[in-house]
Amino acid sequence: LAKTTQPISMDSYEGQEVNITCSHNNIATNDYITWYQQFPSQGPRFIIQGYKTKVTNEVASLFIPADRKSSTLSLPRVSLSDTAVYYCLVVPNTGTASKLTFGTGTRLQVTL
Amino acid sequence: GAVVSQHPSRVICKSGTSVKIECRSLDFQATTMFWYRQFPKQSLMLMATSNEGSKATYEQGVEKDKFLINHASLTLSTLTVTSAHPEDSSFYICSAFATENYGYTFGSGTRLTVV
Numbered sequence: 118l119a120k121t122t123q124p125i126s127m128d129s130y131e132g133q134e135v136n137i138t139c140s141h142n143n144i145a146t147n148d149y150i151t152w153y154q155q156f157p158s159q160g161p162r163f164i165i166q167g168y169k170t171k172v173t174n175e176v177a178s179l180f181i182p183a184d185r186k187s188s189t190l191s192l193p194r195v196s197l198s199d200t201a202v203y204y205c206l207v208v209p210n211t212g213t214a215s216k217l218t219f220g221t222g223t224r225l226q227v228t229l
Numbered sequence: 230g231a232v233v234s235q236h237p238s239r240v241i242c243k244s245g246t247s248v249k250i251e252c253r254s255l256d257f258q259a260t261t262m263f264w265y266r267q268f269p270k271q272s273l274m275l276m277a278t279s280n281e282g283s284k285a286t287y288e289q290g291v292e293k294d295k296f297l298i299n300h301a302s303l304t305l306s307t308l309t310v311t312s313a314h315p316e317d318s319s320f321y322i323c324s325a326f327a328t329e330n331y332g333y334t335f336g337s338g339t340r341l342t343v344v
Contacts, residue, residue, distance in 0.1 A: 158320065158340060159337055160233075160235070160322045160323075160324075160336050160337050160338045161273070161322075161335045162335070163332070163333075163334070204272070204273075208333070212328075213261075214260070214261035214263075214326035214333075216263070216275055216278065217263070217275070217324070217333060218275070219265075219272045219273040219274075219275075220272060221272055222272055
């Protein structure tokens with residue numbers, strides 16, 4: 118499975134846009150990039166998933182360059198409630214379950 | 230969307246006793262479920278893969294006789310921590326794979342404290 122690398126922590130003020138970049142140099146052709154959010158004492162929650170270019174949903178955008186060796190999660194106008202750990206995962210799209218490897222994640226702290 | 234229910238959310242047990250944690254997929258069938266363990270300020274570590282109707286496969290370093298996994302139906306997997314000790318205190322999280330949309334959904338986790 119492709120290993121991911123992302124910053125350990127980030128700080129932001131409320132109302133700012135936050136961009137978290139993840140590198141996955143060994144991503145395979147059939148791998149998708151998926152981001153999860155985790156609050157303390159809770160399980161990870163799916164945020165967004167993409168294969169290439171740009172994906173946007175109601176909570177975030179995901180930017181993936183043509184070589185797919187990295188991706189950037191963009192959180193528009195963060196609030197205090199966005200304080201959490203964000204994990205970038207490379208997920209094989211094989212139609213069967215695969216073991217998911219969690220990296221360090223990025224601990225985002227949002228303050229006033 | 231897909232929902233995974235994990236129970237209990239927190240449990241305190243005495244050293245030497247066993248604890249069972251349940252993981253249920255509420256609105257989809259999950260032939261495969263995963264069990265993770267997470268220590269404070271650390272990432273999720275995969276413990277084992279649970280397949281319906283067959284034996285679980287464990288990651289290196291995880292004692293299969295200590296962490297018993299049963300996946301008797303397409304919607305339920307259980308993890309039993311046997312003869313628990315304080316070092317087993319951790320946050321345990323399950324995940325279910327939905328074949329319908331190839332997605333992975335996580336349970337809310339179980340905080341186990343062994344005293």
